[in-house]
Amino acid sequence: xxxxxxxxxxxxxxxxxxxxxxxxxxPLVIEGPEPGGQLTLTPEVENFPGFPEGIMGPELMDNMxxxxxxxxxxxxxxWVTDVNVANRPFKLSVDGLGEIVTESLxxxxxxxxxxxxxxxxxxxxxxxxxxxxxxxGFFFRGKKVIIVGGGDSAMEEANFLTKFASExxxxxxxxxxxxxxxxxxxxxSNEKVTWALNKTPVEMVSDDLKITxxxxxxxxxxEEETIETNGIFVAIGHNPNTAFLKGKLDxxxxxxxxxxxxxTNTNIPGVFACGDVQDQKYRQAITAxxxxxxxxxxxxxxLEGEAVHDWSQTL
Ligand code: NAP
Numbered sequence: 001x002x003x004x005x006x007x008x009x010x011x012x013x014x015x016x017x018x019x020x021x022x023x024x025x026x027p028l029v030i031e032g033p034e035p036g037g038q039l040t041l042t043p044e045v046e047n048f049p050g051f052p053e054g055i056m057g058p059e060l061m062d063n064m065x066x067x068x069x070x071x072x073x074x075x076x077x078x079w080v081t082d083v084n085v086a087n088r089p090f091k092l093s094v095d096g097l098g099e100i101v102t103e104s105l106x107x108x109x110x111x112x113x114x115x116x117x118x119x120x121x122x123x124x125x126x127x128x129x130x131x132x133x134x135x136x137g138f139f140f141r142g143k144k145v146i147i148v149g150g151g152d153s154a155m156e157e158a159n160f161l162t163k164f165a166s167e168x169x170x171x172x173x174x175x176x177x178x179x180x181x182x183x184x185x186x187x188x189s190n191e192k193v194t195w196a197l198n199k200t201p202v203e204m205v206s207d208d209l210k211i212t213x214x215x216x217x218x219x220x221x222x223e224e225e226t227i228e229t230n231g232i233f234v235a236i237g238h239n240p241n242t243a244f245l246k247g248k249l250d251x252x253x254x255x256x257x258x259x260x261x262x263x264t265n266t267n268i269p270g271v272f273a274c275g276d277v278q279d280q281k282y283r284q285a286i287t288a289x290x291x292x293x294x295x296x297x298x299x300x301x302x303l304e305g306e307a308v309h310d311w312s313q314t315l
Contacts, residue, residue, distance in 0.1 A: 010037025012275025015292030120204030128211030
């Protein structure tokens with residue numbers, strides 16, 4: 001039986017692994033379908049403290065992994081299909097690994113940015129297509145960019161991108177924006193923000209090396225046009241990776257795990273959640289890493305409490 005299993009290898013899971021390994025808890029880390037998490041989609045990370053010259057996303061994640069391994073964390077590849085957290089010890093069904101039994105569980109499976117799923121999108125991520133303005137906006141200084149989406153994220157990111165870009169065009173599939181009035185007003189009063197409403201993106205156009213345009217269809221006339229651009233930011237929401245936990249833990253209506261404020265405690269004692277799987281507000285590598293550290297400390301305290309409890313029972 002494992003003492004603790006960590007699900008996910010983004011900054012939250014790997015930070016939890018470093019802390020738990022250093023605390024001699026021998027964590028087993030299950031690496032899912034996106035090893036390293038969203039940061040592996042970001043070529044260069046310039047806002048993770050400690051790297052004055054910046055660091056490549058995959059390299060940062062590789063470093064975190066090596067750091068956890070150095071202290072004894074074990075890594076296994078597998079796809080968790082089911083969990084039983086109704087009783088302890090918890091049981092995990094993992095494709096490729098079979099059943100794993102554990103005293104405690106840290107869930108750091110992250111959230112995946114929703115994509116438009118149109119031609120030219122996936123292959124150009126990191127080559128002009130991004131799902132994170134905070135991460136990549138800086139690379140578009142003086143350039144023209146498009147942001148797709150009509151929610152608060154799109155408005156917030158449109159404003160943020162005007163710090164760098166010469167023009168930020170919001171492309172949204174409806175005439176009305178979904179964003180709150182205050183966020184809309186802020187974007188509308190920004191002179192660098194322009195609007196292409198009621199237009200559905202149909203294709204991302206590139207010259208093989210970089211993005212050159214976004215082809216859109218006007219929903220009223222059906223006409224298609226290609227809007228020239230140097231970069232496309234997709235801000236149409238995120239999906240937390242919690243499908244396998246449905247009905248097992250308390251979550252909000254979107255599937256984000258609910259934790260007790262100021263902790264990583266879920267409603268099940270011994271199950272902790274950290275990183276983007278429980279955070280739809282900050283979603284930064286550094287905040288994910290911070291909550292990963294919290295989860296490790298919460299787990300350690302939980303297991304130590306149990307040990308004291310078990311020991312006293314035997315007296
Ligand atoms: P959201 O509110 O779900 O908005 C997603 C937007 O993307 C919508 O406008 C939607 O269009 C569009 N969209 C979705 N799928 C699409 C597709 N396949 N093709 C084209 N467009 C698509 O997501 P969000 O903006 O990321 O916000 C998530 C939550 O965080 C919200 O509760 C938001 O209020 C909150 N948030 C708050 C702040 C803040 O207050 N500072 C900042 C960011 C986020 P439709 O409108 O047509 O559905």
